[in-house]
Amino acid sequence: MAEKDVSNTWPERPSTFPDLMTPQEAAMFLRLDQIGHTPVSACRTLNYWRDQGELRATKFARRVWYLRQELEAFLRKKTGD
Numbered sequence: 001m002a003e004k005d006v007s008n009t010w011p012e013r014p015s016t017f018p019d020l021m022t023p024q025e026a027a028m029f030l031r032l033d034q035i036g037h038t039p040v041s042a043c044r045t046l047n048y049w050r051d052q053g054e055l056r057a058t059k060f061a062r063r064v065w066y067l068r069q070e071l072e073a074f075l076r077k078k079t080g081d
Helices: 023-029 039-051 068-079
Strands: 058-060 063-067
Touching: 023 039, 023 063, 023 068, 063 068
Parallel strands: none
Antiparallel strands: 058 063
């Protein structure tokens, strides 16, 4: 998602996360919204991790999407489980 498409305020946190997430949903899944990131800075962080090969994303319909299983694998790798 291009930064210009991202609002500076977080949407309401979903009670459950879908299997295919937008960058904002992925950032909330990783709780970046709870540690001081804005939606714009969180998307930049996701892009950085993606560019470094640490986080896999899927491109479809000119958008970047994150699979829940990839986010869970990323968390396991980062937390050492």
